[in-house]
Amino acid sequence: MKTNYLLPHKYKTIGWILFLLGLISGIILFIVGYEVDILKVDVLSILNVEPLFGEDFGFFEIIENSIMDELIALAIIVGGLLVGFTKEKVEDEFIYKLRTDSLVWGLLCNCFVLIFAILFVYNFTFLHIMIFNMFTPLVFFIIRFNFLKFKAVSHEE
């Protein structure tokens, strides 16, 4: 089965490690309220708007920022992409179909959860939903894909 966007199987392990580390530390960061002072470094900010403190716009400035949340977000996304888009040990047309089906399912599932949240969650709580929503399409996709793969071998005669 020829596919042009899948990476070799060897990257899957590093993908799982990054993805799970990212998810666990992301949940910890959420519990402590995103307030951490570790890893504070100077970063380049190309646009910085602070509406609460007047109409100050900042273009291309160097600011100080804890890069903990950035690292965690990147770990979840890069790890998730590696898990979802590396070849299986045996890659064939059925696995390919499971992957695309799971992608569609993940996206739809994410949209329904988002619609529900838009209708029934307000104010600051919705911001938390938005943060989760950055990752849920990938997370739903990976859970569904692995569930289907597992189900397809679990009840052999």
Place this chain on the structure above:
Amino acid sequence: MKNRIKVERAIHDMTQAELAEKIGVSRQSINAIEKAKYVPSALLALKIARFFEKPVESIFFLEDEE
């Protein structure tokens, strides 16, 4: 689409995993095709038929409503 892969496997005394390995697909594929949950591509159907040395039509058949 129905198929008699399970019967052919029994004749050759093979497990799903062995058949999958011989044909070069995943075990999930053979399992799903056997249960008629997945319709294989023409390419894969031909490969399976060639392995059992039978014409495709004697392994895969249309159901009445198809």
